[in-house]
Amino acid sequence: MKEMLKIGYIGHGGRGKYHIKNFIKMPDCEVVAVCDKLPERADSMEALIVEMTGKKPYKCTNHKDMIANCDLDAVVVCTDWNMHIPISLDFMEAGIPVGCEVGGCDNMNEIWQLVETYRRTGTEFMMLENCCYGQKELMVLNMVKKGLFGEVVHCDGGYRHNLCDEILTGEEKHQYRLNNYIHRNCDNYPTHALGPIAKILNINHGNRFVSLTSMASKSVGLNAYMEYTDIENKKLKGQKFNQGDVVVTNIKCANGETITLNLSTTLPAFYSRSFNIYGTKAFHHEDTKSMVMVGDGIDLESEPWKNHWGNQEEYFKKYNHPIWVEYLDEGISSGHGGMDYLVCRAFVEAIKRGTKPPIDVYDAAAWMCISPLSEMSIAMGSAPVAVPDFTYGQWIEPDTECRGKYSLNEIVDDPTVRLYPEGKKDKKEESHATDVLA
Amino acid sequence: MKEMLKIGYIGHGGRGKYHIKNFIKMPDCEVVAVCDKLPERADSMEALIVEMTGKKPYKCTNHKDMIANCDLDAVVVCTDWNMHIPISLDFMEAGIPVGCEVGGCDNMNEIWQLVETYRRTGTEFMMLENCCYGQKELMVLNMVKKGLFGEVVHCDGGYRHNLCDEILTGEEKHQYRLNNYIHRNCDNYPTHALGPIAKILNINHGNRFVSLTSMASKSVGLNAYMEYTDIENKKLKGQKFNQGDVVVTNIKCANGETITLNLSTTLPAFYSRSFNIYGTKAFHHEDTKSMVMVGDGIDLESEPWKNHWGNQEEYFKKYNHPIWVEYLDEGISSGHGGMDYLVCRAFVEAIKRGTKPPIDVYDAAAWMCISPLSEMSIAMGSAPVAVPDFTYGQWIEPDTECRGKYSLNEIVDDPTVRLYPEGKKDKKEESHATDVLA
Numbered sequence: 001m002k003e004m005l006k007i008g009y010i011g012h013g014g015r016g017k018y019h020i021k022n023f024i025k026m027p028d029c030e031v032v033a034v035c036d037k038l039p040e041r042a043d044s045m046e047a048l049i050v051e052m053t054g055k056k057p058y059k060c061t062n063h064k065d066m067i068a069n070c071d072l073d074a075v076v077v078c079t080d081w082n083m084h085i086p087i088s089l090d091f092m093e094a095g096i097p098v099g100c101e102v103g104g105c106d107n108m109n110e111i112w113q114l115v116e117t118y119r120r121t122g123t124e125f126m127m128l129e130n131c132c133y134g135q136k137e138l139m140v141l142n143m144v145k146k147g148l149f150g151e152v153v154h155c156d157g158g159y160r161h162n163l164c165d166e167i168l169t170g171e172e173k174h175q176y177r178l179n180n181y182i183h184r185n186c187d188n189y190p191t192h193a194l195g196p197i198a199k200i201l202n203i204n205h206g207n208r209f210v211s212l213t214s215m216a217s218k219s220v221g222l223n224a225y226m227e228y229t230d231i232e233n234k235k236l237k238g239q240k241f242n243q244g245d246v247v248v249t250n251i252k253c254a255n256g257e258t259i260t261l262n263l264s265t266t267l268p269a270f271y272s273r274s275f276n277i278y279g280t281k282a283f284h285h286e287d288t289k290s291m292v293m294v295g296d297g298i299d300l301e302s303e304p305w306k307n308h309w310g311n312q313e314e315y316f317k318k319y320n321h322p323i324w325v326e327y328l329d330e331g332i333s334s335g336h337g338g339m340d341y342l343v344c345r346a347f348v349e350a351i352k353r354g355t356k357p358p359i360d361v362y363d364a365a366a367w368m369c370i371s372p373l374s375e376m377s378i379a380m381g382s383a384p385v386a387v388p389d390f391t392y393g394q395w396i397e398p399d400t401e402c403r404g405k406y407s408l409n410e411i412v413d414d415p416t417v418r419l420y421p422e423g424k425k426d427k428k429e430e431s432h433a434t435d436v437l438a
Numbered sequence: 439m440k441e442m443l444k445i446g447y448i449g450h451g452g453r454g455k456y457h458i459k460n461f462i463k464m465p466d467c468e469v470v471a472v473c474d475k476l477p478e479r480a481d482s483m484e485a486l487i488v489e490m491t492g493k494k495p496y497k498c499t500n501h502k503d504m505i506a507n508c509d510l511d512a513v514v515v516c517t518d519w520n521m522h523i524p525i526s527l528d529f530m531e532a533g534i535p536v537g538c539e540v541g542g543c544d545n546m547n548e549i550w551q552l553v554e555t556y557r558r559t560g561t562e563f564m565m566l567e568n569c570c571y572g573q574k575e576l577m578v579l580n581m582v583k584k585g586l587f588g589e590v591v592h593c594d595g596g597y598r599h600n601l602c603d604e605i606l607t608g609e610e611k612h613q614y615r616l617n618n619y620i621h622r623n624c625d626n627y628p629t630h631a632l633g634p635i636a637k638i639l640n641i642n643h644g645n646r647f648v649s650l651t652s653m654a655s656k657s658v659g660l661n662a663y664m665e666y667t668d669i670e671n672k673k674l675k676g677q678k679f680n681q682g683d684v685v686v687t688n689i690k691c692a693n694g695e696t697i698t699l700n701l702s703t704t705l706p707a708f709y710s711r712s713f714n715i716y717g718t719k720a721f722h723h724e725d726t727k728s729m730v731m732v733g734d735g736i737d738l739e740s741e742p743w744k745n746h747w748g749n750q751e752e753y754f755k756k757y758n759h760p761i762w763v764e765y766l767d768e769g770i771s772s773g774h775g776g777m778d779y780l781v782c783r784a785f786v787e788a789i790k791r792g793t794k795p796p797i798d799v800y801d802a803a804a805w806m807c808i809s810p811l812s813e814m815s816i817a818m819g820s821a822p823v824a825v826p827d828f829t830y831g832q833w834i835e836p837d838t839e840c841r842g843k844y845s846l847n848e849i850v851d852d853p854t855v856r857l858y859p860e861g862k863k864d865k866k867e868e869s870h871a872t873d874v875l876a
Binding site (some may be wrong): 077150151153154156162203211213215216217218220221224225228244245246248250252255257258260262264268269270271272278279280281282285287289290292293294295300301305306308309310357379381382383384 | 489588589591592594600649651653654655656658659662663666682683684686688690693694695696700702705706707708709710716717718719720721723725726727728730731732733738739743745746747748819820821822
């Protein structure tokens, strides 16, 4: 096992700026190289590391220079959506394991390239899907594994997040969303919702996504937003956007489960990932932070639901995932309620141990491909489209090769998996686990 | 205008037993004839009317006898789903206007028969969709008509109601649901969710449903329920049910709006009709009884949604539909939070005035056909199916002939529409409008 990891870091936009600190602060990681295509951003990454550690990293504006000049144990890719896969492929070819930020993808071919590159090189690729490490998501996973949900039958998921301002005013920040909204029409951001659901439904481990249909509403939200706010970017007035304001995608699984994903990013609404899990013995509902379980004494016929809003807290006390029990004990650090830290930590641990990452290349392929597949379905009047089997048939084995030891599915029973390297604890920021979603 | 209506009433099952009282109690209605195919039920209807009014109604077990022997101003059909349309057709042929309880339907042909019979005979048919008269549904309709939602883009709707007990133990009560769940697989109960949404989206009045896709989960909820409860009906053990536990249907409208309907009736979960309305300037969310409007000062980026749960009450104060302002002023009567009474009242008023009913035959056709169309889509692997235009092209006119004067869409601006006949008020039961959903 490696004691100290040398990490390269690519991208210092909105997300990258924030995320890099998680790695800088870890006592068993050193961010030795940074890269952004914009020189001023590369400079600011360098300055940040100098400020936090006193050491100066290698710096470049082309990730290929980093590959040529640095000896790295892993790289973190935190760029715009379009560059996630191309950059990852270059590092995988060089034998450097990749942790990649989330997003959909552009077409099916690049997803296949990702899978094939992994199969040929054996270089690990982990999607850093933080929502897989959310407290409620892991509690439900824990309960499902213990059989407390009975058989899971249906899952809702979503990304309801009013991003009008970010989409329309981001030009000067090299915001990549705008052109996606002008030109494409699909579920462009499926993984926050789908990742945790896929883990619950054992996707790629005895189950898989078989087909989907997708439907997009008209696109009027961004134009309405420009009307009722005094937006600065005047040249976008009258702009036509192809992206429907709401895109709903239904996915069918091999074992008969269904999933509904709702993407809504250009209308005024409260944030939600709509994590509603329907089992034969329990039901979890995100928006009211509530649950009901057969046998818990709640009478569905006569008790008003309102009386149980927020009862999630009681279930946390009983059923928190072991990783969260430990984490709360240690003190939450980092943002998004702590899940950002946990997913980074999972990546680092997998690299150190040389184990398969908990969100592997097959998971990433199955989740990211929802973007181009939903685009196809919408283009064909919501016709059903088949989801490929990226595992080449291995999905029918619960313990297929594409599943690592350090897996979300197994961590429940693995007390050896620690969040922190023994004796070395990093400095925590003060924040709370719940109610911090953005 | 008729001063007093002679009403026939068909069906004294779970719903009929309850609903008939609304009509018996109205001072401008007399239930002069009752019918149920089961003699003991017909007897109990008779006994109820004698008890409540001192008068004895005509009684029969075949609705055709009622048609032959009674002089009626209207009939209310409150039977099992399968008989809704056949019985209605017989009354329409006889020139007797029909108020019909809700449900889906069996096939497209009977829907067309309903439409064609109306076109040939001119006899009115109103679907008694109580949820169109719910307080929150009418508040949102009111706000949409006033432009406060901006442009409505997407609507969620659903029927999440754990009916396992009713489905499985209803045999001795002649419960018709069981065979539907054994044999069919569709959204068998679309109208509670879809009716209010259709009114909001001006369906048949400048808009229409164009196509849909539907997906059904596996069916394991009823069998699980039999396992974890000690159900009496032992002969159902091991029964195979075709009806998926969760059926999700996406509907596309001519003007680009989308609708997601979620039917979930065989899993343990809190009741909801998931009435979530997404506009460019406002959002209504049923499960948290909350709303957000552009300009109301709620900061979506930084304020936790939880702080606004239940804020619906504040919006009721400002934006209650006029019919509800009056109704709350008069005192709520009848069940389901008052909407049962309101829909019955709307039917009675339309008959008395000789105006088009607010939920007419074209509305009923568009809403009920979702059952067979979702069945087709599911049978064809979620392929999209077209929704017929039952109006023969009239839908493109906002004021088409199929829209009555006494319409939900116009009632906002029509102060002459009263809930109660002047000077005659019926006896109210004490109950509250909110939190009574079943």
